[in-house]
Amino acid sequence: MEDPGELxxxxxxxxxxxxxxxxxxxYQSAVGELSRLRREALEELLADGMTQTQIAEMLNMSRSRVSQLLSAGVRPERAFLGTGAITVALGGKHEAGKEKPGAVVSAEALAAFERLAELARSHGLKAEYEVVPPPGFVVLNRPNLIVACGPRLSPLVQQVLESDNNVGFAKDNDGWHLVDHIAGTVHRSPCDAGENGDLAYIGRLPRPDGKGTFLYIAGIHAIGTSGAAHFIENNLAELYRETKTRRFSTIVSCRFDPESRxxxxxxRVSQIYRHEGAAQ
Structure with a gap:
């Protein structure tokens, strides 16, 4: 940050x-993150047995102010999404039937972004999306990044996914599917059997530069990516409680309306696997 006096x-x-x-x-972003960290610390102190009166004495403030801080402000689980303005990278495909096709994203991918953007806004964060054109060379080395791009659209992402020894995508003669390597189970999309459902990967993966992580969601089909965003939207507090901002992965299922999509x-259809021992 610059010195305000220099302005x-x-x-x-x-x-x-x-x-x-x-x-x-x-500064607003920094204040928001500090507020989140303070509220999280206060909640941990309460969980450890301190009373609000004791916390108030420790911080030299009134008990009513402590109560106010615990009931208002930035919720700790916001950190699952990011600490500042979020970029959601959506995998794009070439437009069909055009001599010089541009990159377009599916309606389901846009629906996933809208869910995540609304969730981010509800936690005081801005969100925007960018389209990752074929062949899927997305810049992963940046903070506050969510990637919603299946491995079939980005070989780069597919390589990063190989760092996950717990859950991953695979392809055989019957098509793409997800594998839970720990449980030894194969999860195929209900869509491929004509049903109104899909499966998706949710995880936090390492940046190639080793300086952080990014949140990753991808369905076996496009609707599954929207299903992953739906799961995060409705289970954000649980996901943060289980993983904080550490590396993890899990498989989720979703059902959708066939008319409106x-x-x-x-x-969830698998455990939340924490990547123990991995650089966080």
Whole structure:
């Protein structure tokens, strides 16, 4: 962050206004993250047996203020999504029937983004999406990134997925499917049997530069990606409680309305595997 005092020395008012605007966004993001960290710490202290009165004495504030901090402000589970403005990278395909096709995303992928964006906004975070054109070279080395792009659309993502020894995608003569390597089970999409359901991978994977992780969701089919977003939307607190911001993976199922293609339910079908011993 820049020193606010340095902004006054900027002569051009347009440049000064832009710099001040950007700095305000940076500070608001930092304050939001500090608020989240404080609330999480207070909740941990309560869980460890401290009373609100004892916490108030420790922080030199009133008990009513402690109560207010615990009931308002940024919820700890926001960190599952990110600590600042979120980018959702959506896998794109070439437009069919055009001489110079551009990259387009499916309606289901956009529906997944809308769910995640609304969830982010409800936790005080901005969200935008970008389309990853074929052959799927997405920039993974950046913070606050969610990738919603199946391995068939991005060989790069497929390589990163190979770091997960617990859950993964596979392909055979019957098509793409998910494998739970720990349980020794194969999960095939209900869509392939003509049913109104699909399966998806949800996990936190390592960045290639080794400096962090990114959240990854992908269905066997496009509707499964929307199902993964539905599951996160409805189970954010549980996911954060189980994994914090550490690496993990799990398989979820979803059901959808065949007419509207809207996801109507989702559930886990495997354990939440924490990647113990992995660099977080």
């Amino acid at each position: 006054a020395a900027i002569v051009d008012p347009r440049a000064r206004a832009t710099a001040a605007h950007n700095l305000i966004d940076d 809207q996801v109507i339910s989702s559930a």
